[in-house]
Amino acid sequence: MKVAIVHEWLDTYAGSERVVEQLIAEWPEADLFAVCDFLPEAERGFLRGKPVTTSFIQRLPFARKHFRKFLGLMPLAIEQLDLSGYDLVLSSSHAVAKGVLTGPGQLHVSYVHSPMRYAWDLQHQYLREAGLERGIMGAYTRWLLHRMRMWDRASALGPDVLIGNSTYIAERIRKVWRRDALVVHPPVDVDRFALKAEKEGFYLVASRMVPYKRIELIAAAFARMPDRRLVVVGDGPNAPRVREAASGAANIELRGRVSNEELVRLTQSARAAIFAAEEDFGIATVEAQACGTPVIAFGKGGARDIVREGETGLFFAEQAAEAIIDAVGRFEAMSIDPTACRANAERFGHAAFRAAMRRVVEEARA
Known part of the structure; x- marks a missing residue:
């Protein structure tokens, strides 16, 4: 069986690249395709x-630094990759990778990190944050995102099997593409985050500082809870706020x-890790659980697939300071076993991901 793995673009080693890493580990004979490859050595x-x-985007002027500005050309680019000689095509998609062309004799399984949120439900937020609500560039961007939405839904008919990385993403796929998706959670390096049962008194936030x-x-x-200590790790454009x-x-x-070493130590030692975002999945949430650290999380998005409420953490219902204060108070009245947190995290390890993907492919072939 000839296998092809298709990824969006390669410019850094981050979350979606860890999926590709495990696909390569499971299908080491596969050939690799991408819109462009500017990954540092x-x-x-x-x-x-x-x-x-x-x-062809690889060879366009200024593509190394500005390839994302060629988003409007990427549907055309992905369709030019010749995969006609492959029996199995595995795409890792958060924008256009699912749009590769395959024929009747080929099986295309697409692992979807998320439909293009900036083209769908987050369009207005994206335009606002990019300063594109008005003017010629704003009008052009709206037109471009409109065209991308039409192509995105049409190309979602191509894969034989769609996989969402969480129940939340499967629901988004059903909403915007009107297709059902299986759920396979992304691989997390739980072995890097060893269990530590003895905790210190501080709460931890470790994240990129984006809105x-x-x-x-x-x-x-926590400014309203002066008797409780908070450690915040990370940087980014929202740091001033x-x-x-x-x-x-x-x-x-x-x-x-x-x-990385200090991040692991802090995650292992924290009384609890706190997450206030509505995440597609939430790898950092699993990493905290792998350390035996309970999680206090906003109760929407991928966190609901990870945290077992009352057993490995708890949720708060609103993105508001008052809700977080209430959740911390409820947490301190609970008793959570660090070994239960660790056992929960092991559901998301590398081996579990590879086995699930192999099972999906074999069932689809059968």
């Missing part, structure tokens, strides 16, 4: 030396970026 180890077949993470809400909540929310609160420590 130091981050290419997960590709196992595989060459990457790319599209949808709502870290300023957590800081505002976080600093403002934490201003004058001696119980809040803003650590900025830390090493």
Whole structure:
């Protein structure tokens, strides 16, 4: 069986690339395709030396730094990749990878990280944050996203099997593409985050500081709980709002970026990790559980697939400081076993992901 793995683009080793890494581990004979490949040499180890077949976007002027600006050309680019010689096509898609062309004798299984949120339900937020609500560029961007929505829904008919990375994403697939999707949770390196049963007294937030993470809400909540210590790890464009929310609160420590080793140590030692975002899945949530650390999370999105309420953590219903304060109070009245958190996290390990993907392919072939 000839196998092809298709990824969106390669420019960094992040969440979706970890899926590709495990697909390569399960199908080491596969050939690899992408719209473009600008991955630094130091981050290419997960590709196992595989060459990457790319599209014409690879050769466009300024593509190395600005390939995302060619989004309007990517549907055409992905359709030009010749996969006619393959029996099995596995696409890893958060934008256009699912749109590769396959024929009747081929099986196409598409692992969907998310439909293009900036083209669908988050279009208005995207335009607002990008300063594109008005003017010629704003009008062009609206037209482009309209065209992308039409192509996105049409191309969603191509894969034989769609897989969402969480129940939440499967629901989004059903909403925007009107197709059912299986759920296979993404692989998490739970072995890197060892169990530590002895906890310290602080709560932890570890995240990129971008608006949808709502870290300023957590800081505002702890500013009103001076007897409880909060450690905030991370940096990003929303950092000024976080600093403002934490201003004058001696119980809040803003650590900025830390090493991977320090991140693991903090995650292992925290009394609980807190997440206020509506995530597609939430790998950091699993990592906290792998350390035996309970999770206090906003009760929408991928967190509902991860946290077992009352057993490994709990949810709060609103993205509001008052809801977080209430959740911390409820958490401190609970008793959560760190070993239960660790056992819960092991559901999301590398081996579990590869076995689930192999099972989906074999059932689809049968």
